[in-house]
Amino acid sequence: MLISNCSIGLFAKDPKPSVSDSSEKGPPQSSLAFDEEKAIQLKRVLRAASRFQRTVLTDYSMALDQYATKDGRKKFEVLNKHLWADTEPPVGWFFFMNVSMVTMAGVQGEKPLIVFYNPWCDAFLITVWEARKDRPQTQMVDVEMVKGDWIRMPDNFPSKDPSRQPAIGGSSGPNSRRRPIGD
Secondary structure, eight states, X not given: OHHHHXXXXXXXXXXXXXXXXXXXXXXXXXXXXXXHHHHXXXXXXXXXXXXXXXXXXXXXXXXXXXXXXXXXXXXXXXXHHHHXXXXXXXXXXXXXXXXXXXXXXXXXXXXXXXEEEETTTTEEEEEEEEOOTTSSSOEEEEEEEEXXXXXXXXXXXXXXXXXXXXXXXXXXXXXXXXXXXXX
């Protein structure tokens, strides 16, 4: 499950900066400081996610081919069956992505999250990205859709209980409550 397997929670509070031992010389060090390599990786992830969002608006299939792994594309196929029963998936994703706001989470981990939030349908498309040195393209490796009201409920995130998972067509296990986004 995407959410329970993430090393950093989507809306986890940022850790407080740690101050180095007073006997050390130099300015205090923050635990949030990035090294140059990490900053380059995050720049690649943000650039790929932005290009993915723009490409969906013109060619949904090409966007998935360029920016999603095989597993990521399979997740979109499952979402398509649940989300776009009455319309073609490229049309549905066009309207979803066209007005989505984008944010990033889990930036300290190896696989940062890019979240596309659409306020009109109050839904979050949570995507997991990976920038590896052995391949030129940063890719989306996992994806999940959750309702906004689920995110705002207290003590719901994350849950190890499969019956409380928020999946809408995702891989949350046999006891998950899968339902269309409009329910």
